[in-house]
Amino acid sequence: MHDMAMTDVDGPPPAKLSRSELYKPPTNEELMDLRETEMLFHSNLVKLEIKETLKEISLHDKKRAEIDVYLHSLHETIMSSQETESAALQSMAWLDSSSVSFPFVCNPTKVKGNMKFLKPSEIKLIGSYQLDSCLKHDLNVDLLLIMPKDCFQAKDHLNQRYLRKCALYLAHVASHLANSSLVFDIQFSYFGENPMKPIVLITPPPGVLNNITVRLHACLEPGCLKLERFSPDKSNVRQTWYTGAQPTADEAMLPTPHYNSCILMDMLMESHLYFLYETSSDFQSFKDAVKLLKVWLRQRDFDKGYGSFNGFIMSMLISYLVSTNKINKLMSSYQIIRNTFQYLGSSNWNTNGISLNKNENLSNFHNYFEVVFVDPSGTLNLCADMPLLVYQQVCHEARLSLDALDDKQSGFSSVFLKQVSFVEKYDQIIKLTKTGILRKTAERLQVQDKVLDHGSNCIAATLTHITSMLRKGLGNRIQQLGIKMHSYKPWKIDEEPPKWKEVETNLTFGFLLNQESFSDVLERGPSADSPEAVVFREFWGEKSELRRFKDGAICEAVVWKSNSVSEKREIPFNICKFLLKRHCDINPSAVKFLATQFEDFLKIPQRSIKNGTKIGFVGTGEEAFQDCSIVFNDLCSRLRNLTTLPLSITNLQGVSPVLRHTEVYPPCKCTTDNQSHAIRISQQQINVPVPEKKCPAYVSPIEVICHMEGSGKWPQEAAALRRLKAAFHIAMSDELKQNHPKLICIPAQTHVDVLMDGHVFRICVAYHREVTILQTHTTPDGMVKIRNTPQSLEIAKQTVHLPLLSSSINGLRQNFQSYSGSCRLAKCWINSQLLSTQITSEAVELLVAHLYTNPYPYTAPGSAQAGFLRFLRFCTSLDFAANPVIVDFNNDLSKSDYESILQHFKQNREALPPLSIITSKERTQSLWTTEKPSKVILRRLKDLAQICLKSAESFLSSENTVDLTSICTPSLGVYDVIIHLRSCWLPRRHEQIAQHNSVRRNHNYEDDETMTLLPVVGFDPVQIYLSDLENCFGDLALFFHDDNGGSVIGVLWRPNAFQPKQFKLSTASCVEMLDGDKCAPSVHSVLEDFKIMGRGLVENIELHSDKWKI
Amino acid sequence: MKPNVSVLKVKFDQKCTEGHSLYVKQHNVRKSQNADAEMDSTLMVLNVPPYCDEKCLRRLFGECGKISSINVQKKPGTIEPKSSEATKFFPEPQVTGFHVAYITYEEKASVAKALKKCEANTVHVLSTEGKEIQTGIKKWCLEYVRSWPDSKKLQDEVDKFMSSYDAKVEEEEQKELETEGVPDDDGWVKVTRRGRNPGFSRTESKEIKIKAKEKRKRKERELLNVYTYQIRESKREKIAELRRKFEEDKQKIKSMRNARKFRPF
Secondary structure (H helix, E strand, O other): OOOOOOOOOOOOOOOOOOHHHHHOOOOHHHHHHHHHHHHHOOOHHHHHHHHHHHHHHOOOHHHHHHHHHHHHHHHHHHHOOOOOOOEEOOOOOOOOOOOOOOOOOOOOOOOOOEEOOOOOOEEEEEOHHHHOOOOOOOEEEEEEEEEOHHHOOOOOOOOOHHHHHHHHHHHHHHHHHOOOOOOOEEEEEEHHHOOOOEEEEEEOOOOOOOOEEEEEEEEEOOOOOOHHHHOOOOOOOOHHHHHOOOOOOOOOOOOOHHHHHHHHHHHHHHHHHHHHHHHHOOOHHHHHHHHHHHHHHHHOOOOOOOOOOOHHHHHHHHHHHHHOOOOOOOOOHHHHHHHHHHHHHHOOOOOOOEEOOOOOOOHHHHHHOOOOEEOOOOOOEOOOOOOHHHHHHHHHHHHHHHHHHHOOOOHHHHHHHOOOOHHHHOOEEEEEOOHHHHHHHHHHHOOHHHHHHOOOOHHHHHHHHHHHHHHHHHHHHEEEEEEEOOEOOOEEOOOOOOOOOOOOEOOEEEEEEOOOOOOOOEEEEEEOOOOHHHHHHHHHHHHEEEEEOOOOOEEEEEEOOOOOHHHHOOHHHHHHHHHHHHHHOOOHHHEEEEOOOHHHHHOOOOEEOOOOOEEOOOOOOHHHHHHHHHHHHHHHHHHHOOOOOOOOEEEEEEOOOOOOOOOOOOOOOOOOOOOOOEEEOOOOOEEEEOOOOOOOOOOOOEEEEEEEOOOOOOOOOHHHHHHHHHHHHHHHHHHHHHHOOOOEEEEOOOOEEEEEOOEEEEEEEEOOOHHHHHHEEEOOOOOEEEOOOHHHHHHHHHHHHHHHHHHHHHHHHHHOOOHHHHHHHHHHHHHHOOEOOOOOHHHHHHHHHHHHHOOOOOOOOOOHHHHHHHHHHHHHOOOOOOOOEEEOHHHOOOHHHHHHHHHHHHHOOOOOOOOOEEEOOOOOOOHHHOOOOOHHHHHHHHHHHHHHHHHHHHHHHOOOOOOHHHHHOOOHHHOOEEEEEOHHHOOOHHHOHHHHHOOOOOOOOOOOOOOOOEOOOOOOHHHHHHHHHHHHHOOOEEEEEOOOOOOEEEEEEOOOOOOOEEOOHHHOOOOEEOOOOEEEOOHHHHHHHHHHHOOOOEEEEEEOHHHOOO | OOOOOEEEEEEOOOOOOOOEEEEEEEOOOOHHHOOOOOHHHEEEEEEEOOOOOHHHHHHHHHOOOOEEEEEEEOOOOOOOOOOOOOOOOOOOOOOOOOEEEEEEEOOOHHHHHHHHHHHOOOEEEOOEOOEOOOOHHHHHHHHHHHOOOOHHHHHHHHHHHHHHHHHHHHHHHHHHHHHOOOOOOOOOOOOOOOOOOOOOOOEHHHHHHHHHHHHHHHHHHOOOOOOHHHHHHHHHHHHHHHHHHHHHHHHHHHHHHHOOOOOOO
């Protein structure tokens, strides 16, 4: 855990140009430059950002020279390899089996043909390094070893012979290189994660070159094989060879499109290089655009895994756009990128593929491939291995990025500089943990021909079926189905190659949910007598049943039973589970469903606790919140109907987080009379706590602001106003009691509490001029001035700003279902990390709201999990010193508004709080962060978020189980003092996360009679204790606590708090006199005061005195 | 050099091992600042712990003479007089944390006595048997009970206060009515909100509004883009604006570069 360092970082001074510089006559060049910026780039800023980013990602010429030197010596070493005698291919006789193993999984092992090793006829440098469009990060340099003609025999293109020869050739080269001083590490890997194409990875010695990998590919001399032989409908793998069956006369020649394209890819590598070289030469913005788009792809992980959309395909695509005149040489890199996004967003290569060869008929390709993009030769589909989902995902991201580039705030950085992580992007995730079972699936689906085509790789063979089935089953419930393809780990050259099922990262699907329909319980099928009904029944099996609908139709339908909102959210999983079992023979145990695990934090299982009070709610509490809102609305209408009040009510607004569904836990209904730890005080209908007993369970008052109409009768003085409000509370309570005898209403000075249906509402009367009255003060010369005072600010917050925030948040919540869950998780996490005293809950609500109003590079989160993960990510990347967090409710802000907000922020940075949250309603000040959090806390938040994000992501992406509760467990090591509290005086102890699962469940209980006394409301001794501590020792220490029933208070001494200081009358508080005229606080007295002030609550105080820097 | 204050050691109760020191000093303020005399008989007590309330102070310092009043405030300074508006159900906001107390004795001699008491160097116990100070749970439970006033008594108090307030307001109005139109000693007549010719109210916001209006009017009278020099000027302005923005952007990029924002991975 990081220490809380208390240092400051200051930004650079604001830009200023002198007058003479501003008004000097412009040079021609400058005018050109300014005009160009306007025409070719979005704005100056984008131009500069692109320039800087390119600087950061491009390879320096110096490094390039070093690499070239290295490659020359590598070339010589390879050329010096030993030639061998011819031997049978199957025997691999000339391979030294002790140092290298054959990097090809032979299935079947039997193969014809002989092979001898001859020196490569040529070694060519290919790929993006050669084209100068490579990134310097994880640089791959590709070398193509061209095998001489003599290595080959006739018919080598059949039955994997060519592929195995290449593998053997590379294995021999690898064993030769293994002992070379030029090689630090040498490994095999699958090119494009395709097990039919092993390649050699060479890591140069670290002192010589860092962070580069040289990849060796092997291919045949051009002209050995005819390209036509490999068109997609040709068969090049014989079934008899593959299955080992006896050849029959009428053996079907099954086409092997993927096998063919695998060989074609090798043969055309060189010509693709020439093609790209021709397009990109003398075209700098092309190269720049390719580099940036490569960054874009890598940020989204599109260039990884089987059938990826890599930089090569991107370069080919831009070349295609150049060839169709959509891009020309005059364009800037920014425009090329925009046009590419625009093209991708509107393209559909599934049905309308494209070709770089103008006279090719694509129908032949469409028959065999999902995604079609034909290369210049007209024979190879560049996207042969690409699953449709990957392509669709790229298009989806391109559309999003185009929007983001036009967005008012995010722009360039969200598109290119932010990582788009799969687990954060998708709302729900399912993962195949055991890919091996797909062999069974392949049998079930009867796709043996595909298995043969893919060289027994069942993942690739069954993927199309699985995805289309999921797509069909989920239908309208999801907007987008995402996929993360499997990949393999590179292996040492003396190890066996991984089989197709021994993947490193598994096949993962992600759902972007359709908020309106993803949790629909019922799915209506076709009418019972229509022919589609048969298909529907076949698809859904026993799940399908006949139902009569409201409109009289009798239709097939599928019903997914669920008892609560939280269960409804799992319906997409249940569908997947069912369909995978039914159609693919995949057991649910082989599939991991990820999305609702985090929501467990929000559950408090229903039970009754010892003293008879009932606690808890169904599921994650959506119903409980809903119930609260219904009671609240009922109360509002009752209040409005009170006709005999002296003034009428103009507005009633709930300001409690409960009513905007952002409280971590909804209030539990208090339905029993049995608050055994409380007693009634004389005559009044009130329960009060007693020191001798335990603390009654916490009942949080739901605050309501009640605006009364204006009238000349309102007093214009603060003291009188306070009393008049008290009179209103009494009157309101009397009226309510008279009209509704069952309600319990208790008035007090500042509010009236109403117990209704088990919820306590706290109604506070407000007068709209009260703020002004408190602000007004008259100068001696009679001028009336308006100045804020602490009281006026407080009242303004309560009666003006909080209702406004409430309604804004409520609006947002209605637009985005998952907001409530994300916000509750975020708050729960912040509380559990003991930060609840340091950050206001409104600030957290706004931070989460920011993720919804400003989702780029994602779309707004559709599940609490995605929202929570992005909140953590947001906390880690929070640059609070330089930027305000802008929450744009309802898209109110225009571009110029953003500019003026930023301008204002820059000018007033010092006066604004460390974390500034600006909303579209309140554009100049950050109301909810004025006092807290401080810079120290923000930095702490950042560190904590980093750690928790890491464990959350490892939970979601790794195969082994991670204990999620560790995310919500505070680390107490950082604190100087820990105050342990007695659990019997913690009224919210049932909210502790550790308690959730270790409870005795008590399902069969009924509702008791309603309460006749007002329960103990809003009484949380810990909160009082904390505010006392803050008041007395706020200058000496920081206090940390978990609002949700935390049983400890962490104390951190402020730096230099105990340093001796000059004794002064004005600052002599909580200090002891030392020698001379110095004084300092005494730690021991302070610790004793902790105990004295918390008598009855404090269990003991744990000192970490070894950490103290006193 | 030791500061010129006496120290009175206190601890919370018998069991406590640590305590606090009250710094006691005679409060001497120039007469002009507070005309209420008897300044010499006031004691300033600094560093009063949060749980040491007025009652406790009375016990501690009462033995040196009769106390006429105790004022408690957060910081030392001029003594703030107790507000006349505080009543039983609407008390003044409580002073929390370590605070300062001003204890005014009826007799001057008591001050010296009190200062002498400090010299004895004994530790005084604040919470004694029979006169316990409530802290922690006990205190909070008590406060919870107190937070619920009896509604009848509360109503009575409010009524009383409001009727006196109404009377006060009426009196003021009456006075205003009487003095309306009547010139003062120098012959000036005050303009009020009432009467046939009410003046506008003298508020800050009004003044700002009027000034803004004048400025706007002045601007409207000017003609733009008529003369060549104006057109030239506006072009120059445009380029200057572009430059200014460019410079700003450059600065922004620079700070982003310094923060290593451009490293994509």
